[in-house]
Amino acid sequence: MRVFSLSSLFITLGSSLLFQCLGEIEQASSPPRGWNSYDSFCWTISEEEFLQNAELVAQRLRTHGFEYVVVDYLWYRRKVKGAYVDSLGFDVIDEWGRMMPDPDRWPSSRGGKGFTEVAKKVHGMGLKFGIHVMRGISTQAFNANTPILDVTTGKAYEESGRQWRAKDVGMKERTCAWMKNGFMSVNTKLGAGRAFLRSLYQQYADWGVDFVKNDCVFGADFDLGEISYISKVLTELNRPILYSLSPGTSVTPAMARDVNSLVNMYRITGDDWDTWGDVAAHFDISRDFSAANMIGAKGLRGKSWPDLDMLPFGWLTDQGSNEGPHRKCNLNLDEQRSQITLWSMAKSPLMFGGDMRRLDDATFSLLTNPTLLEINSFSSNNKEFPYITNTKCRCRRVRNRPLTCESRNPERNSVMGTLALGLTNCKDVEARGWSPKAIDDDDLDQVCWKEKSRNRDQEPFCLYKRKPLLSSEEYSTYKNHYDGKVHLLATKTTESCLGASRNQKLTSKESKRGSYSPCGWDANQMWELNHNGTLMNSYSGLCASVRKVQANSGSNGIRAWTATGRRGEIYVAFFNLDDDKAEVSMRIADLAKAFPGKNFSTASCKCREEWSGKDFGVVRDSLSAQVEIHGCALFVLNCTYS
Ligand SMILES: *[C@@H]1O[C@H](CO)[C@@H](O)[C@H](O)[C@H]1NC(C)=O
Ligand SMILES: *[C@@H]1O[C@H](CO)[C@@H](O)[C@H](O)[C@H]1NC(C)=O
Ligand SMILES: *[C@@H]1O[C@H](CO)[C@@H](O)[C@H](O)[C@H]1NC(C)=O
Secondary structure (H helix, E strand, C coil): CCCHHHHHHHHCHHHHHHHHHHHHCCEEECCCEECHHHHHHHCCCCCCHHHHHHHHHHHHCCCCCCCEEEECCCCEEECCCCCCCCCCEEEEECCCCCCCCCCCHHHCCCCCCCCCCHHHHHHCCCEEEEEEEECCCCHHHHHHHEEEEEEEEECEEEECCCEEEEHHEEEEEECCCCCCCCCEEEECCCCHHHHHHHHHHHHHHHHHHCCEEECCCCCHHHHHHHHHHHHHHHHHHHCEEEECCCCCCCHHHHHHCCCCCCCCEECCCCCCCCHHHHHHHHHHHHHHHHCCCCCEEEECCCCEECCCCCCCEEEECCCCCCCCCCEEEECCCCHHHHHHHHHHHCCCCCEECHHHHHHHHHHHHHCCCCCHHHHHHCEEEEEECCEEEEEEEEECCCCCCEEEEEECCCHHCCCCEEEEEECCCCHHHHHHHHEECCCCCCEEEEECCCCCCCCCCCCEEEEECCCCCCCHHHHHHHHHHHHEEEEEEECCCCEEEECCCCCCCCEHHHHHCCCCCCCCCCCHHHHEEECCCEEEECCCEEEEEEEECCCCCCCCCCCEEEEEEECCEEEEEEEEEECCCCCEEHHHHHHHEEEEEEEHEEEEEEEEEECCCCCEEECCCEEEEECCCCEEEEEEEEEEEE
């Protein structure tokens, strides 16, 4: 694999020689693969924990192509009382307003060394070192009005006869929507703004960083000025650094076309956690990006890859938590197989998120499945394949109408259709329609969607609202974070709170799954009911809106993807997104629709299914399989065309 020859070059030849070859090396020639600390540590990871994980990645996953180990966000935040994911004033910054690793968590950074020692150790393991950084400049540096380092002179940046400072370049009106206290954009139209960004990336290169995940600059947080300028700086540094963008809420292929050639990977959804709703939300968007030919399109010094986010398998923490790894992944084995199969068929970067120190055998064999990794690195023509049917559902013929399928779950066929909750801009009139409703309960009220005007056949869409449960001490610490905010619960008794990011859609029939997760204090679960009837989410700054969806479209149905292997084999994956078992079938002849130029009507294909290991022998007419709820089947076909 090309990625290997690169990392061994790095060790044996040393960096100076590598730089001379830079022009010839294609960056991210296949989807990058590695480990990221976020799903298991949130922001809290220490140097010791990071190096333990890196060592295990080197021992167990490196030979399977996992080469990047990435420290996710807030490595500069002191882990002390009162610090959390959107606190202000706990960060370690240098005299130039740049983030420095918290010396208590990252002892080797003392004496101004930053991540130099950690990067050295990671390189010594044969791996590459990555860090997460936020957009622009921190509020803390802005408030301190630090001077800006001009890396060309080594002194404070001066222009037009004066020294420029943080307050000249920070854009207070453009704070990061989901970390309002943390960071704001930098004005890249100003020489001083550009000098500031250059001083950051020069330092990352000096530390020995190989991968930068730049957050709050893409999707709903789009900052093309910063992305373009950083990309330019990265091409000018004498060190190859992979450039990754995040997050991906409401990303479209059109938006991605503005950036793909500037970067190596970019998220196309909001954060993915271990709920089935999150996994299911990736099918449509992956289909759209493959149809737009964005998979493996031109990128920074090489290629770029739409990124479906980390794989939250194994031993994890929770979003926004101050706690390290402490719980098992909530996806069952079928759901995990579906997730990694889609990620592989769509050629997403594969970044494992679980704690390596508690990597169980099932997770290890999923991550290292040779067929999936082969598909992920080397397949082509990756596309959704719509020519499939579910033969399991009851069929009935209505007079003068074609044969239709009736769902086994009668709820879904309700004449009224299903209500689906999504997120929209708070300025949209369609976001108005929420109102409080007192119920006969001391502790709880409801908040309901257009309760009065509803059709009388339809159940009102109501949620229970409750103040976040906090000790008085916690409340006083996080008062600003909580004031006026509520948690939303599906039922009176549940301890699961509604969270929201744009990739998550919640329907009224699905209130027990999808967007609910154990109640915590992360911004994702905080909602505020405004006087004008909008219901605003603190994490995204977006508002909840309810739309009626067609009967049955609340169920995601069955999906299939196809791709070609580098030895001419054909991969076919069936996915069952429904809550009923499915029997999925396709005609072999229809493969010609995905692979034009091949005549499948005379083909004979040898077929093997990956998860069952079952050899189907030669298949001629059709391919079908029972697919478990949320499960998948993965066929490898070897066809001869006579
Ligand atoms: C409703 O009020 C909020 C908060 O004041 C405001 O941000 C939003 O734009 C308003 N939306 C509409 C549709 O009036
Ligand atoms: C495929 O081959 C069959 C048998 O030779 C032939 O009848 C048919 O027209 C071919 N189809 C296409 C699309 O070329
Ligand atoms: C496909 O089958 C042929 C004939 O049996 C065999 O030679 C070839 O190696 C197979 N290819 C793959 C990719 O399995």
